[in-house]
Amino acid sequence: MNENLYDVLADGFPSDRARTVMELEDGSHLSYADLEAQAGRYAALLIALGVEPGDRVAVQTDKSANAVFLYLGVVKMGAVYLPLNVGYTGAEIAYFLSDATPALVVCRPESEAALREIATKSGVPHVHTMDAAGGGSLTDAASDLAPVIQSHPAAAGDLAAILYTSGTTGRSKGAMLTHGNLSSNALALKDLWGFRPGDRLLHMLPIFHVHGLFVAINTTLANGSEMVFLPKFDAARALELLPRCSVMMGVPTFYVRLLAEAGFTREVAAGIRLFVSGSAPLLEETFEAFEQRIGQRILERYGMTECGMITSNPYAETPEWQRRAGTVGFALPDVEVRVADENGRVLEREEIGVLEVKGPNVFKGYWQMPEKTAEEFRPDGFFATGDMSKIDTEGYVHIVGRAKDLVISGGYNVYPKEIELVIDALPGVAESAVVGLPHPDFGEAVTAVVKRSTLDGGEIAEEAIIEACTKDLARFKVPKRVFFVEDLPRNTMGKVQKAELRKTYGETFRAA
Ligand code: MCA
Ligand code: AMP
Numbered sequence: 001m002n003e004n005l006y007d008v009l010a011d012g013f014p015s016d017r018a019r020t021v022m023e024l025e026d027g028s029h030l031s032y033a034d035l036e037a038q039a040g041r042y043a044a045l046l047i048a049l050g051v052e053p054g055d056r057v058a059v060q061t062d063k064s065a066n067a068v069f070l071y072l073g074v075v076k077m078g079a080v081y082l083p084l085n086v087g088y089t090g091a092e093i094a095y096f097l098s099d100a101t102p103a104l105v106v107c108r109p110e111s112e113a114a115l116r117e118i119a120t121k122s123g124v125p126h127v128h129t130m131d132a133a134g135g136g137s138l139t140d141a142a143s144d145l146a147p148v149i150q151s152h153p154a155a156a157g158d159l160a161a162i163l164y165t166s167g168t169t170g171r172s173k174g175a176m177l178t179h180g181n182l183s184s185n186a187l188a189l190k191d192l193w194g195f196r197p198g199d200r201l202l203h204m205l206p207i208f209h210v211h212g213l214f215v216a217i218n219t220t221l222a223n224g225s226e227m228v229f230l231p232k233f234d235a236a237r238a239l240e241l242l243p244r245c246s247v248m249m250g251v252p253t254f255y256v257r258l259l260a261e262a263g264f265t266r267e268v269a270a271g272i273r274l275f276v277s278g279s280a281p282l283l284e285e286t287f288e289a290f291e292q293r294i295g296q297r298i299l300e301r302y303g304m305t306e307c308g309m310i311t312s313n314p315y316a317e318t319p320e321w322q323r324r325a326g327t328v329g330f331a332l333p334d335v336e337v338r339v340a341d342e343n344g345r346v347l348e349r350e351e352i353g354v355l356e357v358k359g360p361n362v363f364k365g366y367w368q369m370p371e372k373t374a375e376e377f378r379p380d381g382f383f384a385t386g387d388m389s390k391i392d393t394e395g396y397v398h399i400v401g402r403a404k405d406l407v408i409s410g411g412y413n414v415y416p417k418e419i420e421l422v423i424d425a426l427p428g429v430a431e432s433a434v435v436g437l438p439h440p441d442f443g444e445a446v447t448a449v450v451k452r453s454t455l456d457g458g459e460i461a462e463e464a465i466i467e468a469c470t471k472d473l474a475r476f477k478v479p480k481r482v483f484f485v486e487d488l489p490r491n492t493m494g495k496v497q498k499a500e501l502r503k504t505y506g507e508t509f510r511a512a
Contacts, residue, residue, distance in 0.1 A: 002153040005160050005218075006039070006076040008183040012190070012222040014197075021221070022065050022229040023200075030065050032224070038066065040147025042073030045138070048145065049104060049126050053078030053152050056102035056162060059130075060084040060093065060111070063207050063231050066134025068217060070106065071207075075179075078152030079103070081161045082174075083208035085412075087474035090114050096164055097122040100174060100367065106130050106138050132231070156180025156360075162367055163210065165305040168405050170417035174367030175306045184360035185308035186218035188332045193247075193274055193299070193315050195223035202245040204233040204254065210305050211279050211411070216249050239263050242272060249276040251411030252286060252443055255298060259289055269294045274315070276301060279411035280443050281399060287325035302328035302399060304385060306363040306376075310335060310355075311397045327396040335359035336382075339391055342403075344378050354403050355389040356382035405498070407436030407444050412476045414446050416498075419479065422472050428453055428460030433488050433496045434479065439509040447508065448479040449501050451488055481508055 017033040024030070051057065057074045059082065061067050074081040082100055084093065086108070097105065097118055104126040107115040112129050119127050128138035154160070160182055162174040189195075201220050205212030220227050228241050233250070235257040242248065255277060258264045269275075275290070278301045291297050300323065301312040313329035314321045323329070331337040339353040340346050347353045362383050365373035376384050386404035391397050407414040416434035423432040430453040436444030452460055462482040469478040483505060489497040 001155075002151065003156040003179050003183065004076065004078070004151040004154040005179040005182050005186075006072055006151050008179070009072075009186065009218060009221040010036075012224045014224040019224070020226045022068075022227050024065060025230055035069055035072065037147050038069040038142075039072035039076055040149060041142040041145050042070050042138070043077035043148035043151075044145040045142040046073065046077050046079060046104065047148065051077070051079050051103045051126075053154075054080065054159065055104075056080045056082045056100045057104045057106070058082040058084060058097060058100060058102040058124075059106045060086055060088065060115075060208075061106055061108055061130040062086060062132035063212075063229075064130070064132060064134035065229060066130060066139055067207060068229075069134075070130070070138070071213065071217075073148075075160050076151045077148060078154055078158070080159045083161075083163065083213060085206070085208045085474060087476055089472055089474060090118060091472045092474065094118045094121070095172065096174075097124055099172075100162060104128065108132075109136055154179045156183075157364065159364065163305050166413060166415035166418055167372075168415060168417055170415065170421045172418075173369055173372060176364040176367055177308070178364050181308060181361055181363060182214055182218060183222075184334065185214065185332075186222040188334065188361075189215065189219045189309060189312075190222045192312060192332060193219070193276070195219060195225065195247075197223075197225065199223060199225040199247055200245045201225070201227045202238065202241055202248040203227040203229045204238065205249060205251070206232070209279075209412075210303065210308060211249065211251070214308055215276075215278075215303070233257070235261050235264075239268055242268050244271070246271060247274045247276070248272055249278075251279045252277055252282045253280075253410045253441055255282070255286055255290055256441060259286065259293060264293065266293070266295050269296065272296070274299060278303060278309075280408040282325075283443075284325040297323040299323050300325075300328055302387075302397065304387075306383065307357050307359075307385070308361045310357050310361065310385075311337060324396055327392070327398050329397065330395055331357075331397070332359070332361070335361055337391070337397060338382065339389055340378075340382075340384070349391055349393050352388055352390045352400055355385045355387045355397065355399070357385060358382045407434070407446050409436065409439070409444050409446055409476055410442040414477045416446075419446065419448065419469065419473065419477055422469055423448055423450060423465055426460060426465065426468055427456040428458055429465070430454075431488060433498060433501055435498050435501050435505075437502060437505055437508050439480075445480040445509050446477060447505060448482045449488065449505070450482055450484050451486070452484060481505075 129136035303309040313323040388401040439445035
């Protein structure tokens, strides 16, 4: 049976393919017929280049309609889509390419020279460009080709995408997501969140991570409805566009920034039937301020790259089942969740442990890391998320912390180890500890605490550390502040006490 994600989504496309799929920043519209033709052309080009089903296609481009159509074309012809954050630096990209060995890399024109050099070293045969408007060598090469009509017949367990997610060891892992993972999530969310004909989603998220790419786009396409598709989040633009939309999805920072706008009123939001928040904890104060101002409750849901969406607060509210601040709701249909201790013993309601998940949404494993994969799965197939949680007596899931050493800044994950490795390698540094501190805009702000080395002489300064990080790391990972200490606080086992650092420096950004 063919379970290619593209075809599953296409089952939901409107029968009148002239209907709009995207309205762009300049007000122009693209139809479902445009989507089919352009995705089909990219699929044809990939086949012409010799890309085979199962080959990886790595894409580091700006957000554009063609970038979405490229994603769909890759999936359609059976290759594996590998999106990369545009913020990633050459050093970061070099690792992804050497690990994933893609058959094709698509990059911004301005990074072509650097990318070609990295690609050559990793043995990547093809490099093409795509600019912020969707033009470039890839689109040129595809323009005269006849669109592929028939998708590659894929099984539910075949790979559709690899998304890299950093790890506690500092080494990124490629989460392998299958056609079945992505389509089960899209169809579940379409039903659960009441997607209906005529919906229009305000799309302001980046499209190289699960939230903007799969949750927002796949759900919309499975519903055959439209998106107002903007290059990035901008609160002032959101105020102009919200009255013409019916659904908005965002990370908590979007809602914090909207609430900072005096013009964000009930009238502006009146046409929105659903505001969704996820990727990071939504503070209760944001949930409450939003309800007070707008008269609607944000629907908070929870997920991760490896599993797509896992839980959601209720869409249809009843007197007993409401969207509750500080909770992420209930497992999606067909998804099971439980809380277990570190030995895998399943805990009772209200007890705190690690959340474990099983279902059609759960990924196939980490790319070429069978041991790492085995470590994260329980013998009965549950995946351990690393999120500390509890399920309350009514069944609501609460994410109460993280077992994994992770900072989430403006919805982006930052693994401290990766930053610590860069800082520790600098002359003048003995050792460092990176923590996330409360930040009014980003939720958490990456902060480094550094012990200087006496060996290398000189006094390394905050600016030098930030500059060095900026060279190697995407900007959202770069510490917003660096503090110096005589010694890092350690427990009797010699482990750095990050909780203590978070307490000591906790007020740093409060008034920012
Ligand atoms: C930008 N900067 C950041 C961030 N974004 N720093 C820390 N954290 C960030 N998230 C840097 C910029 O490089 C710049 O640095 C400075 O902060 C100010 O930029 P600003 O103009 O304020 O940023 P922005 O362009 O407005 O972006 C903020 C943003 C954006 C809109 C919140 O980060 C964003 O769209 N976040 C969404 C992330 C997302 O989609 N996550 C989903 C992952 P400098 O001045 O030094 O250059 S999927 C996921 O987590 C799971 C599956 C799930 O559950 O969804
Ligand atoms: P990522 O690895 O980028 O997919 O991020 C997944 C992580 O984001 C999860 O493991 C959680 O730690 C966090 N996360 C996502 N949604 C929420 C939420 N609604 N509340 C708290 N944490 C969340």
